[in-house]
Amino acid sequence: MTSLDLPASEAARPGRAARLYRAAWRWHFYAGLFVVPFFLILAVTGLMMLWIAHLDGRDGERIPVTPQSHTASLNLQAAVASTALMGGETVQYIAPRAEGLAAIFRVDGPGGPVMVAVDPHEAQIVAVHPRRSGWYDWADEVHGSLMLGVFGDRVIEIAASLGIMLLASGLYLWWPRGSSLRRALIPSVRARGRALxxxxHASTGIWISAILLFFLISGLSWAGIWGGRMMQAWSTFPAEKWDAPLSDATHASLNHGPKEVPWALEQTPMPASGSAAGAPGLAEGEAVGIDNIDALARRIGFEGRYQMNLPRGETGVWTLSRDSMSTDSSDPTADRTVHIDRHTGRILADVRFEDYALAGKAMAVGIALHMGTLGLWSVLANTVFCLAVIFLCLSGVVLWWKRRPAGQWRLAAPPMPADMPLWKGAIAVGLIIGIAFPLAGLTFAAVLILDALVLPFLPRLRRVLA
Incomplete structure (x- = not known):
């Protein structure tokens, strides 16, 4: 490293401040080395999902039909949908978002689930496709787990956790030293080459830093360790509020592949049918069938698109839901989930946004912002953000390429300064991140062990990584 690699104020003061700067730069480099490939994947797949969902939908919901004055019964529509799959059973109904659009049914069968688009007026099948088989679903699986299941989820969680450290070290490197804040925020038009x-890189990073932190935290809340076992566990809606027997199944059983159930409910047990519990729903003597359940849904406030999961088994329940995460609406504060006894038609549970704990409310809004389901403005805003993340990753690679020693096959990481002073602030930040995000802490420990106990005995590998 030369003095040209440091801000002028640091190069002129080669003492403690310069050593701290070099140490922060080294950690920033190594964190970026791991994070950049995954951030690129997340940004590109995020853009794919964003625009596919906005333009085409995720389940055939935008398939057009000819509007008519009459609508076939849902019972007939469901029966027609089930014929799309030999031995199939209709398990879910997704109401049309507006007039002139197809109704969607999920049908399960021996060959797996399919989504069936039905003309609600003519009760005729207009399209059939395997469930979760489109480009949106491919991008969603890559985005969430790299198509590697639990292992991929853990890798993404490590990358997101280290991304927080990348932000902290990047802020330290960016912080104006001997120059104005305006100059630090706005690149100089006179700069050329690596300086430009x-x-x-620095100004883009600082402009999106708060938004990136939000995306990392909201994404981590869906991850298996920090989200599922730490945050979600103590923020789950308490099923004890319901005056109804509980099932052994949780709301997560309604997830069929990607996340579909609101975050605050996913770990909450489902109510069970077969008791006299609940509030009045269907009138006494009224048949408990799909048409009357749909009519009840409309009476109690479900408008436009909503989802109906049909009961499975003797203790299963009818589940009505409408939430922004599933693009049913563009208002996360209107989230609502209702469970109805399959035998009596009584309402066993009615959970709304205001019933969530504070973390559940934050996640309902946060997921909608993260997914860009709040309307066109959020789609455009998320697009700009994803493009900025892609630029940060690529510009970081360009910076490394321009400073690497020509003709040498090594990473050329910024060297750790000798006689490093105790950096209490950095230690505190590292401990906070490591404790708050366990996989990041384990990664820190692994890197320190590798650097102190392994690499000294492997000089060739140490040179490649240096």
Whole structure:
């Protein structure tokens, strides 16, 4: 490293401040080395999902039909949908978002689930496709787990956790030293070469830093360790509020592949049918069937698109839901989930946004912002953000390429300064991140062990990584 790699104020003061700067730069480099490939994957797949959902929908919901004055019964529509799969059983109904659009039914069979688009007026099948088989679903699986299941989920969680450290070290590197804040925020038009790339990288990073932190935290809340076992566990809606027997199944059983159930309910046990519990729903003597359940849904406030999961087994329940995460609406504060006894038609549970705990409310809004389901403005805003993340990743690679030693096959990481002073602030930040995000802490420990106990005995590998 030369003095040209440091801000002028640091190069002129080669003492403690310069050593701290070099140490922060080294950690920023190594964190970026791991994070950049995954951030690129997340940004690209995020863009794919964003625009596919906005333009085409995720389950055939935008298939057009000819509007008519009459509508066939849902019972007939469901029966027609079940014929799309030999031995199939209709398990879910998704109401049309508006007039002139097909109704969607999920049908399960020996060959797996399919989504069936039905003309609600003519009760005729207009399209059939395997469930979760489109480009949106491919991008969603890559985005969430790299198509590697639990292992991929853990890798993404590590990358997101280290991304927080990348932000902290990047902020330290960016912080104006001997120059104005305005100059640090706005790149100089006179800069050229690596200096220009450095300014563009730094200023872009600082402009989106708060938004990136939000995306990392909201994404981590869906991850298996920090989200599922830490945050979600103590923020789950308490099923004890319901005056109804509980099933052994949780709301997560309604997830069929990607996340579909609101975050605050996913770990909550489902109510069970077969008791006299609940509030009045269907009138006494009224048949408990799909048409009357749909009519009840409309009476109690479900408008436009909503989802109806049909009961499975003797203790199963009818589940009505409408939430922004599933693009049913663009208002997360209107989230609602209702469970109805399959035998009596009584309402066993009615959970709304205001019933969530504070973390559940934050996640309902946060997921909608993260997914860009709040309307066109959020789609455009998320697009700009994803493009900025892609630029940060690529500009970071360009900066490394421009400073690497020509003709040498090694990473050329910024060297750790000798006689490093105790950096209490950095230690505190590392401990906070490591404790708050366990996989990041384990990664920190692994890197320190590798650097202190392994690499000294492997000089060739140490040179490649240096």
């Amino acid at each position: 790339w450095k300014q563009l």
